[in-house]
Amino acid sequence: MSTQTLSLALPPQYRVDEVLAFHARDAEGLAEQVSGRTLRKAVLLGGVPLLFTVDFLDDEARCRIEADGELDAATQVLAGEALRSMLALRIDPAPFAAFVRGDVFFGPLVEHLPGLRIVQSATVFEALTWAIIGQQINLPFAISLRRSFIGQAGRPHSSGLWCYPEAADVARLALDTLTSRKFSRAKAETLLRVARMAADGELDLRLNDDPQGSAAQLLAIKGIGPWTVNYTLLRGYGYADCSLEGDVAVRSAIGRAQGMAEKPSIAQAQAWLAAYAPHRTMAAAYLWASL
Template sequence: MSTHSVTLALPALYRSDDVLAFHARDAEGVSEQVAAGTGEARLRKAVVLAGVPVLLDVTLTPSEALCRIDANGELGEPALALAMDALRSTLALRIDPAPFADFVRDDPVFGPQVARQPGLRIVQSATVFEALTWAIIGQQINLPFAISLRRTFIEQAGRRHSSGLLCYPEAPDVARLDLDSLTTRKFSRAKAETLLRVARLAAEGKLPLCQLGDPERAAAALLAIKGIGPWTVNYTLLRGYAYADCSLHGDVAIRTAIGRLLGMADKPGIADTEAWLAAYRPHRTMAAAYLWASLNQLPD
């Protein structure tokens, strides 16, 4: 086992409760565990990086993230760089919300939203592969069922870290599964086939998934894969690549939020939503964050 420690400074208005809530969505905590306390909180997340089971163990204070990277094996420089990027992603440190806040300061829709929730951030997945597979798993089903399927997915393909947590798998781990291992556990055939298809393409080097890659090139490569549509691509760019201008016009929750904020009788259609969001280029990712958050707000 190898261990590396690093301290990351947290920006002003950092909303640690939001980050912890995101990682605590699965109450069974097979891959992530969250513990909140007075003055500090702890997040533990297990993931396979460059073939090595890794635990990201983070203690959050009001001003710093005290991070420990525990690997069940030696982490070379490339893998350590992946781990550092995974830390920034899981702590929502990759997209700066300030440019969007400045952009919408006088906007009648988003101005009040930002004033109510300053510093809102988007948590990224630890890896692009996690973002992509989560997008496939969660598409067109409710969140509790999606979380249940995600847990099953990790249990089927994940490797156990010495901490006891199961690691979110890499592509080669998933590529070794057969169809029945998913379809007999409540995955639709189409969803299972798409998961295995992208895993095998990635494992064979035919689908490069790098967080530092070109988002537009990644989008084109993903759209060429059977079973992958625009919503899955945009969600992957948002959670995996931290791309600042994702248009989630196909997302039902986004459309519902727009309808409510504009006082519409019903949510707008996909084409109208895309046109409306275009006004917020190049900040549509943060627009999505505030639209999602607005659904959880109580009226003034």
């Protein structure tokens, strides 16, 4: 086993409880566990099972990374990127707060919830597959399917936690392995399609600064629509201007903000969100929080 320790400074108004709550959504704790102010999460990176143990102090996060294998330089880089994502350190909320100062809707929300952040998934592949799993189903069922997905395609770390799988692990699954565990055929086919494309190098899921390019390559894949793309850009890449007009909760919050009797249409929500570019990711975060 190889180990690495590092500390990350936490910015002012960092909301530890909300970051921990995000990682504690699966009460069974198959791949993530939260105890007090400590987070443990297992994930495969470069084929190596890693366990992140993060202790949150007042102004820093101290992390121990334990690898069931060699923690080489390339894996250390991947681990550092994963940690920044898991701790919601990719998107600075300050520019949005300045942008909406005086805004009738967002101004009071930001004052009430200063420093709100969006947690990213450890990898882009995790974000993409979670978006596919969660399409058009309720959150408890989505979490149950995610747990099953990890158990089928992931691998256990020596600590006992299961690692979220990489593309190559998912690509080896048979279709009926998923459909026999309550995945719809369409959802299973899309998961296997993106996994095999990523494993073969046809789909590039490395972090980058090209949201338009990332969106275009994802939209070209059968079974992936605009909501999945924008959710992946938000949770996976950590882009600051993702427009979530296709999200039901976002539309509900917009409707409530507008005093509408029903949710606005996707086109209406898109038009409303356009006023908050280039900060629409943080707009989505506060819209979710407003509910």
